[in-house]
Every structure is written in structure tokens, then in C-alpha cells.
Amino acid sequence: MSQSVQAEPLQRISSAEGDANAQQFLFQSLMAGTATSALVQVKAVTGGGPGQPCTVDVQPMVHQVDGAGNTVPHGIIHSLPCARIQGGAAAVIVDPVVGDIGAAIFASRDISAVKASRVPSQPGSLRRFDMADGMYFGTLLGGEVTDYVRVQAGAVAIKTTAVTIEATSVAITSDTLTHNGKDIGATHKHGGVTPGGGETGVPV
Template sequence: MSPNGSQPLLGSSDKNSDINALEAVIRAFFSGRWMARPVKVISVTNAGGVSPIGYVSLLPLVQQIDGEGDVTPHATIYNAPYMRIQGGANAVILDPQAGDIGIAVFCDRDISAVKSSRSEAPPGSSRQNDPADAVYLGSIIAAAPAQYVRFNESGIELVSPTQVHIQAPAAVIDGNTTINGNLSVNGGTVKNDGVSIDKTHTHSGVASGSDTSGPPST
């Protein structure tokens, strides 16, 4: 056992025979190949804007350990692309943020030329399963969110502590709608069954005194 309490990768039995030593060498070879690891996001090139998918800097969280059990932290991995839910020009934009803890996978070949050309390309070098070819897939450890879309048995819930902004040339709501709070309409006309109910509408059957007017006429 090393002074820091971690288990050495090489045990006493690894030195007892040539076969054991060979097995130890094979284990060491495969331990150097990167597959998938938890990482911490250090920085992000995007911040929620409408832009192409960006890149993150990542810190691998499972530290290195040598044959004697001594621990060494990893260096930061730079310029790793991250995954976005996107098909063509349709996307859910949810960029990572510094401090996120997620999972990264490591491509089995050098992807630098593909990242640069955004098209088919030969591997940029002979490296394989290398940290430089990381792709960040998303969060795996996080606190409860404050802003979210939730799907459950009761339906769909959209929650924002600030504002929800919907921009479209037209919007249609099918079904009954309840508004808890004030409703403001800036410009345009509000209609009910084709009849205007905004401040410009008029009434039929208008009379003085205590009589009531008829229904809206326009």
C-alpha cells in the first residue's frame, strides 16, 4: 500500500514469474488507453447564443496512479467538441457551463482533421484512444436545476425564474388555456370568435342611463 492509501497497480505476485510479469505489462498497456471518463468542464467557448456547436476544456477527475501507487493529477484537455441535440437547422441549445461534471468519450483515432474540416478526413496522426480526441457528452453529476423542462405523468412543465420568450410568425394553442396573472398585448388585435375585444372595439345598442349595451359589434 502506498503512503497515500491507494492500491499499487503492480503487486508482489506480478514479479513471481515471466507470465505474471507479461500480464502486468499487458494491463499497463491497456490502462493507458482512454475510453470514457468523468470530467469537469473548465471553460466553454459558447454561452447559450445561437451559434455553431462550440468546444470545452476538460479536467479528467480520475487521477493517474503509477505502479507504486503514487497519484498524479491530469492536465487539462483543450478544444474538445461537446454534444448538442441537433438535426439540420433544428436544435436544443443547452451549452455546458464551467464547473459541470459530465462524461467524456475518447475517439479511437485522431479526429483533429475532421474537427477542422467538418467533413471526411484522414486521421491527423497515428495516435489512438488519446485524451486529445475527447468528446464531451453531457452532465452526469449535478444539483437540482432552477430552470428546466420537466416531463412526467402529469404532463409537461416549463419553469423559468426570469422569462420565457417565444418568437414565431404565428402560434396556435389547442385546448383550454388558463392565465394566472396579467396579460399584456403590445400591438395587434385580440379577438374572440372573430370579434375584437381590445380597446378599439365598439358595442351595439348603446343607451344612456342604467341600460347596458349590446355585444361587441366589431
């Protein structure tokens, strides 16, 4: 069932009746322009992969409402840096895609200089709590997935079409190792071999 939004204008006739009411109007006006966090939808993705984390263009999903109760969609916020799980040169990379719904957090000061230099810097301007200083954090309200890495206590499951591993060496320690139900681990056996001192050939 839909629910209408009953909004009231910040400035009323009573706003001019005394200093307290005037101060309340000023305070509410300032708070109305303060950005803290928002549900947003990804509209474009730039970069990503093994390089630097991507940036996204997003649109806040909760519309603005004027004093008459009319809703006005937000515009697009461009080039928000994306968070990902990373420590030094090691990372888990799951870049967002267009259509994802996630959380945008807005900084208390202008972060443009830090984004450009990647070192501690003075604020790029005097703006405060502005949507231009947003950061994108992950996916919320996501749907069903088809490819995943699922981590539970005592179990890790991977489901996908293809897995590629690039490493200098690979070491597996386990009690059993199977492929399509057949033992291919340290205890596996070869059929059709005459016992003796020889060794089987290399895998074919």
C-alpha cells in the same frame, strides 16, 4: 469513510520470469495508456448559442495513481466538442457552464482532421484511444436546478424568469387557456359590455 488506494507497479520482479509474465507486463502497460471514458469537470467554455456547438476544456476527476499509491491529478484537456440535441438546423441548446460535471468519451482514432473539415477524413495521426480525441456528452452528477423544461407523459412544465418566442405565427389548440387563473381562451368573456351587434375594442 475514506478508503486508501493500494496500487501495485505494473513491473514486478516476476515480470522477467518467463515469456508469459513478460507478455502480461507489456499488455498491462499498453492498456494503462488507453483512454475510454471519464468523468470530467468543465473548466472553460468557448462558443455555443445559436451558432455551432461549443467546445470545452475539461479536467478528468479521477486522479492517476502510481505504483506507490500516490495520486497525481490530470492536466486540462482542451477543445473537446460538445454534443447537443440537433437535427439539421433545428436544435435544443443547453450549453454547459464552468463547473459542470459530465462524461468525456475518447475516440479510437485521431479525430482532429474531421473536427477541422467536418467531412470524412483520414486520421490526423497514428494515435489511438488518446484523451486528445475526446468528446463531451452532457451533465452527470448535476445538482438542483432552478430553470427547467420538464417533460412527462401528459405534461410539459417550464419554469424560468422570462420566456421569449420568435415565430412567424403561433397557433395554440387547447380546451382551456388561462393566465393567472383567468380564462383568456376561446371561451373567455368581457365584463361591462352592452349586448348588441358591435364588437369590443382591441386589447389594451
